[in-house]
Amino acid sequence: MTATPATAAEMYELIRELYPICRSITGDGVRETLRILTRYVPLEIHEVPSGTPVFDWNVPREWNLRAAWIASCDGRRVVDTRDSNLHVVSYSSPVRRRVALSELREHLHALPDHPDWIPYRTSYYTESWGFCVTQKQLASLTDPEYEVCIDATLAPGSLSYGEYLLRGRSEREILISVHVCHPSLCNDNLSGIAVSALLARRLREREREYSYRFLYVPGTIGSLTWLSRNTAGVSRIAHGLTLVCLGDGSPFTYKRTLAGGAEVDRAAALALRESGFAHELIDYFPFGYDERQYNSPGFRLAVGSLMRARHGQFPEYHSSADDLDFVTAKSLQESLDVCGSILEVLDGNRVYRSTSPFGEPQLGRRGIYRGLGGEPDLADLQLAMLWLLTLCDGSQSLLDVAERSGLHFVLVQRAADQLVTHGLLEAARCAYS
Numbered sequence: 001m002t003a004t005p006a007t008a009a010e011m012y013e014l015i016r017e018l019y020p021i022c023r024s025i026t027g028d029g030v031r032e033t034l035r036i037l038t039r040y041v042p043l044e045i046h047e048v049p050s051g052t053p054v055f056d057w058n059v060p061r062e063w064n065l066r067a068a069w070i071a072s073c074d075g076r077r078v079v080d081t082r083d084s085n086l087h088v089v090s091y092s093s094p095v096r097r098r099v100a101l102s103e104l105r106e107h108l109h110a111l112p113d114h115p116d117w118i119p120y121r122t123s124y125y126t127e128s129w130g131f132c133v134t135q136k137q138l139a140s141l142t143d144p145e146y147e148v149c150i151d152a153t154l155a156p157g158s159l160s161y162g163e164y165l166l167r168g169r170s171e172r173e174i175l176i177s178v179h180v181c182h183p184s185l186c187n188d189n190l191s192g193i194a195v196s197a198l199l200a201r202r203l204r205e206r207e208r209e210y211s212y213r214f215l216y217v218p219g220t221i222g223s224l225t226w227l228s229r230n231t232a233g234v235s236r237i238a239h240g241l242t243l244v245c246l247g248d249g250s251p252f253t254y255k256r257t258l259a260g261g262a263e264v265d266r267a268a269a270l271a272l273r274e275s276g277f278a279h280e281l282i283d284y285f286p287f288g289y290d291e292r293q294y295n296s297p298g299f300r301l302a303v304g305s306l307m308r309a310r311h312g313q314f315p316e317y318h319s320s321a322d323d324l325d326f327v328t329a330k331s332l333q334e335s336l337d338v339c340g341s342i343l344e345v346l347d348g349n350r351v352y353r354s355t356s357p358f359g360e361p362q363l364g365r366r367g368i369y370r371g372l373g374g375e376p377d378l379a380d381l382q383l384a385m386l387w388l389l390t391l392c393d394g395s396q397s398l399l400d401v402a403e404r405s406g407l408h409f410v411l412v413q414r415a416a417d418q419l420v421t422h423g424l425l426e427a428a429r430c431a432y433s
């Protein structure tokens with residue numbers, strides 16, 4: 001299941017389309033994003049009213065921005081969100097007044113180490129206003145006072161999130177969660193959106209054991225809101241992934257679930273090993289994306305995180321340099337393939353038992369090898385069969401066999417199918433966990 005260049009181009013085009021939209025944790029930017037996504041994923045869009053209690057939080061007010069600018073004494077707009085929506089601190093309170101330069105400076109954010117980049121800042125849970133500027137813009141502000149305008153509404157409304165349940169044979173679910181609250185930032189959030197959208201479309205076209213639940217939620221408050229509205233259904237989630245930062249050229253990083261050693265952790269490790277791409281497996285830490293909510297004590301869902309460049313650890317992170325040049329169709333394609341492979345392992349994992357466990361069964365007599373004459377990887381396939389007949393005592397899964405043998409999961413799967421056909425293996429349990 002390899003992504004085609006056309007799929008890769010489609011992901012990139014989706015990012016390009018979503019890039020200019022001014023998203024935040026609430027508001028029309030998220031709605032517009034979800035609406036565009038419905039072309040790829042038949043999302044249900046939920047609206048949860050401001051003020052709704054969500055565990056220890058409340059759904060915040062809705063923020064919508066019309067314009068934000070700073071004008072000099074002669075009326076020239078020296079900073080304007082028409083140039084970049086990163087120029088306004090996301091979720092800023094409305095303001096329109098003249099301010100002394102000294103006061104204005106307290107509301108400005110810049111990146112001295114990267115004088116041409118605009119930082120991305122938010123003020124979600126403390127009421128304030130501010131602008132993000134390049135260091136060069138900051139240095140050029142020399143008038144004694146400026147006029148500032150943040151023409152925004154911060155008012156009761158709702159929080160929007162998108163949800164899509166793709167049913168499989170089982171009610172057990174695999175959760176794919178993506179945050180959708182960042183404005184014009186490509187790797188940190190648009191790449192995850194694009195990869196998951198095409199992943200959903202790809203999964204729709206094939207047989208599925210698991211059901212797949214895709215969530216497009218504003219970071220933290222969105223996943224908390226979904227969890228609070230679905231506490232009863234959470235137990236159906238067997239495995240999950242948050243998908244973030246998947247469009248840059250860095251090696252892959254897989255962040256394990258809190259428990260570590262979960263089936264999704266092992267599936268990710270195996271898929272990355274088989275992919276041949278450079279990668280690193282890292283342990284859970286309580287910082288990052290929505291895996292923090294899913295792994296919290298009340299839920300303890302086995303949700304890991306797949307990314308390339310790591311949250312907070314690449315220079316372009318949360319800045320205007322995380323733009324359309326920072327992500328590539330090729331990286332997105334590789335990421336989609338790795339995601340697809342992880343899900344193939346989880347979806348295809350089975351536990352078998354040998355029906356002929358007393359010594360090795362006589363394979364030649366059954367004509368198994370003769371039937372495989374056309375197989376290009378006959379030797380590996382035979383080896384996989386021997387591993388299966390050795391390990392399958394009703395306690396070992398195909399994932400165990402692939403890990404132990406070093407053979408590719410799909411090859412082990414194919415060998416198992418042959419042995420089932422010849423009556424040498426029988427299903428012991430449907431799925432692993």
Ligand code: ZN
Nearest residue numbers: 182188189318
């Ligand atoms: Zn972020």
